[in-house]
Amino acid sequence: MANLALTSHHGASQSTAQLPVTVDPALGNPLLRDYDNLFRIFYNYPPLLNATNIASAYSECKALLSLADMYEALPVVGPRIDHHLLRFSSRLFKQIAKYPPSYLKLGYLARSRIIFSEALTHVVGQWPAGLPYIKSPDPNGGGYEVPQSVIDLIEDKVDELEELKLRIETKLFRLTLTTSRGERVNPVNDYLGWLAMSLWRQWLAENTTPEVRGILKNTSPSSSSRPGSANPGGANVPPRRTGGTTAGDTATLAVQHPPPPPPVPVNTGRVFRMIGATNPEAFLPRDELKRFLKIQPPGHSTSAVYTRDNLRRFERKIDEIKNVARDIVKPLTRNCLELDVRSFLSDGQGGGGGLGYLTCMRCEEEDIPWEI
Structure with missing residues (x-):
């Protein structure tokens, strides 16, 4: 009886949280x-x-x-x-x-x-x-x-982000190197520094602006010769027509002159992440700098710029530009997520991979669209 009483007392003292939940x-x-x-x-x-x-x-x-x-x-x-x-x-x-x-x-x-x-x-x-x-x-x-x-x-947040991107992009284009005297580099006082600035701005322009599409040439059949319609002089001339334009001709003209496709939007978020990456080889790597210095000017058989010493100096100039640019893009590359974006990096070294878009816009307390 004592054991039964003890067991009954122990069972009664169990909390409801410890009882098994039976699901219907x-x-x-x-x-x-x-x-x-x-x-x-x-x-x-x-x-x-x-x-x-x-x-x-x-x-x-x-x-x-x-x-x-x-x-x-x-x-x-x-x-x-x-x-x-x-x-x-x-x-x-x-x-x-x-x-x-x-x-x-x-x-x-x-x-x-x-x-x-x-x-x-x-x-x-x-x-x-x-x-x-x-x-x-x-x-x-x-x-x-x-x-x-x-x-x-x-x-509103998208507009705020676009304004921030515009300010950062303007600063990146205005980025420049200076000589030991504090003068801006130019072809006279620092030729290698000026080349580094030229290469940087060219790379930035190519990666932040939409692709330029060429003008399509007119390849309509009316401008070409047609077989089987030769004139007495031997030239192929299209036969003349009398009357108005038929519906088939209108459709043909519409097909011949399609509207140009809209330019593909540039993913500037990925570009800014590349600039802010800690990996120096994320963009403008050493091999690309070497190829740039080896370019032969018109009318010259060999490049007058490329030497090992110039390559090392040129790399230091580019590294200096990258360091300044990395500080400029910090407001864009900050992470306002609870998620650790480093787990999404493709190379694990901050090489510009990962989400591929910017996560610097935070939802503040006053932005919450409901009453708190």
């Missing part, structure tokens, strides 16, 4: 599962959400938030979702980097400042790639989409 098999239905989690939260019980697979957890949280939005229960459900997803830690931030528009919408509904800010930084850096995924077709922001206030916030 009927909750395999997603709708029933969502309602079960909703009422669990209403009665201050933790929801039964996937704690191992972040993709499944995202789907369950998204469905639960949609249901809570129908019952105007987002202020109650949102903190639970925020707490559950943040337990994934670094896995969550890597997932946000893969699908920033999706987590931007989820972070907004859950009123999660960390998730929303993290996703916003990615979306702004990739803009306008994420616009089709976050802009609501409903002007009132209905459904599982973000309202217009979030779109306005993104566009």
Whole structure:
């Protein structure tokens, strides 16, 4: 009897957190599962959400938030979702980097400042790639989409980023070397320094401006000869036509003169990351400098510039330019993410790989598009 009493007393003292949670098999239905989690939260019980697979957890949280939005229960459900997803830690931030528009919408509904800010930084850096995924077709922001206030916030951050990039790019083009007397280098006082500046500005211009497309030549059949229409003089002359232009001729002219394709936008974010990289071989490596000095001027059989001593001096000039440029682009290459972007570097040495876009725009406290 004593043993039975002791066992009974020990069982009664167990907390409810230690008791096994039995899941109703009927909750395999997603709708029933969502309602079960909703009422669990209403009665201050933790929801039964996937704690191992972040993709499944995202789907369950998204469905639960949609249901809570129908019952105007987002202020109650949102903190639970925020707490559950943040337990994934670094896995969550890597997932946000893969699908920033999706987590931007989820972070907004859950009123999660960390998730929303993290996703916003990615979306702004990739803009306008994420616009089709976050802009609501409903002007009132209905459904599982973000309202217009979030779109306005993104566009403001994009404008701020573009202004910053313009200022940094201007400073990079104005970057110059000086002699020991403090004079700007020119072909007279420092020829190698002037060559280094010329090469730097040429590289910067080629990597920050769209590709220049040539003018297409007119290759219409009307300007060429046609077989089988020879005139008595032996020249091939197209036969004359009387009357107006047919619909087929109009279509042919439209095909002959297509509008030029728009220029491909330059990924300047990757260029700025290359400039800010700690690896000196990220751009303008030694082999390229050597080839540059070996270029033969017109009318000369050999290069009058390339020597081993000049190559070493030229490398020092370029390194000096790189060091100054690296300091200039620091406002653009800073990381405002919770994610450690070093894990995304392709070479592991800061060689300009990684995300390929800028992550320097932070969502401040006053930028949050909901009442805190």
